[in-house]
Amino acid sequence: MMRQTITAPVCAIECPRRDAPRYADLALREPAFLSVEAVAKHYRLPGFTGSKVVKSVDNITLRVRPGEVMGLVGESGCGKSTFARIVTRQTDVTEGEVLIDGEDWLAPTGETLRRRRRDVQLIFQDPYAALDPRMTIGTSMGAPMAHHGIGAGAADRRARVIEMLHDVGLDLSFFGRLPKQCSGGQLQRVVIGRALLLEPKLLICDEPTSALDASMRTQILNLLMDLKARRGLTMVMISHDLRVVRYLCDRIAVMYLGKLVEIADRDVLFESPTHPYTKALIAASLLDQNGLEATDAMLDGEPPSPLNPPAGCNFHTRCPHARPDCAEFEPGLKQARPGQFVRCRHWEEIAAGPFAAQPTSEVAYPTPR
């Protein structure tokens, strides 16, 4: 299928909300493959004293370039999996729009949607749960293709499955195996292969390696890296593990309580994290490099309940740099450096202070293309 280059529709001036300039995270006319425009998902929770609204995803604008791997990180409950559900059309949005390759991805319904679901594939955390325990690997991998009418008959599909098994580093013997005869890492390869057989335009990975042991995890990450290089796949990588996104992603978006707090190119984010939450997240994730002391006084308490988010900047209750005005005004996403956007009113003062960025590692990571 031909990918058309799209021109970004009109700019920030037309945006209805001041705090959410459209396409803040990309240069104005850069082509985007996935455009998530001011998307919000609110869940209504009925209760005894009246219903409450959870803003699981709140006014997120994110654009992913063709062939780019975008990382989405944050703690549990920050809305990153809701984001995945929106982009895979498992749930409707409350507001906003999603474009894939320039086309409105939220418009198709019914049969049209069913046929187009192959365009966006999702890889889950637990490969054991993603595969039918009574189906052989070959059947499991072939079934979605048959569902979407891919391939000329069963023999062709079988050939494609075998070729894909090889592509994801498994041999022919896996075709007839049952999931219980495979390891977690092998099954995650199967799940990735099954998704790729549908030739998706976009691959969403929701914590693809967190259920795996260290040695299996690196196999899967190497495989995803190969696929990225070989097929030019556009991916959104959702993870709570900053090491994983650091290895795999070109750009990283950090979420906190339903909002994006920072978006930056991978190296910029790790070398000069700017939002206080990003700093704390990096310090706590890379304990081996920074030691436990580096996290002292960085973050107290836990993420507040999304049912009752703090006013103003929703991070101010845990922020070591919070000032009185943080509780009053909600900051917008502002550009801090080229390729880096941050949602904090005081980032410049903070950057000059005692928590100023320190290099986090001497290890050379693969260069994003």
Place this chain on the structure above:
Amino acid sequence: MGSQDKMTATRGDPLLEVRNLRVSLEGDKAVVDGLDLTIRRREVVALVGESGSGKSVTALALSRLLPDALKITGGSIRFEGQDIVAKSEAELNRMRGADISMLFQQPQVMLDPTSRVHAQVAEPLRKHRGLQRRHAFARVVDLLRSVGIPDPAERARAFSHQLSGGMAQRVMIAAAMAAGPKLLVADEPTTALDVTVQAQILRLLKEERERHDLSILLITHDLSIVSAFADRVAVMYAGRILEEGPTAQIMSEPAHPYTRALVRCSLLMPGADGRLLSIPGSGSQALSITDGCRFAPRCALMQAHPGLHAACQGREPALDPVGRNWKSRCHADHHLLHEGNVT
């Protein structure tokens, strides 16, 4: 942590000495096989390994809390000189919580959903210290405050479902510390928590260790928390310890090929070509290896040196000293051992 701390910690006398411990499934299939482990007073020892290596079974064996299918079939566990393996159930109950406490991965699953927090934290106080309910409550509030729970008097009356994961783990720590144990066995205590909360819980455990001269056995698969937290590391593979030594050495210049691979895998350190190292094969069959090193089928060092094949596949290496307080179970010569660290 300064090096001063580590020095005093290693100088402490042994609190727990595990010798040649063997834990078997029915049919005498050993899942922990010939395990030696020493924990000194005030020392934090990390037991690391991948799933199925036997680290959680070891944790349970230390308080004799193994499920029925698993039995201790050999060896000894000496705690302050007394053999736990030989103790009766009544003696064990006097010891559990009072001398050795445990902390588990999912705090919300471990807490009783039908009883309030204070009743659960008070249980060791009432059982081991004979406190009355009323006196115990005041003590519980103090304990909850000491583990950093805000509004402790109010939280004491909460049920477990009203607590977040981090708060529930703090409650579990308060309960584990209530009767003043000497050893805390923490089995993946932060795995189910968010990273920022994980750092808080680890800091809290470190404070408890300072405050109460506590020894901690930390069981984990996450090597990044190990280097920030533990004094010594023992690496487990297929029911055995393959390497044991001071944290700094194990993390920076591991002696055993498995440790080396595990460190690089866990910390996602890409090689010169930008690719991540992975350990080929899987460890699930390693328990059935009777001749030779259990890691041999997956060992890159052995494959690179054909001269080693006969030894590695012929007989199992012993856990021999390779440095001060540092042991490794490998046939390869010392100059080969560190070969992979340079590249």
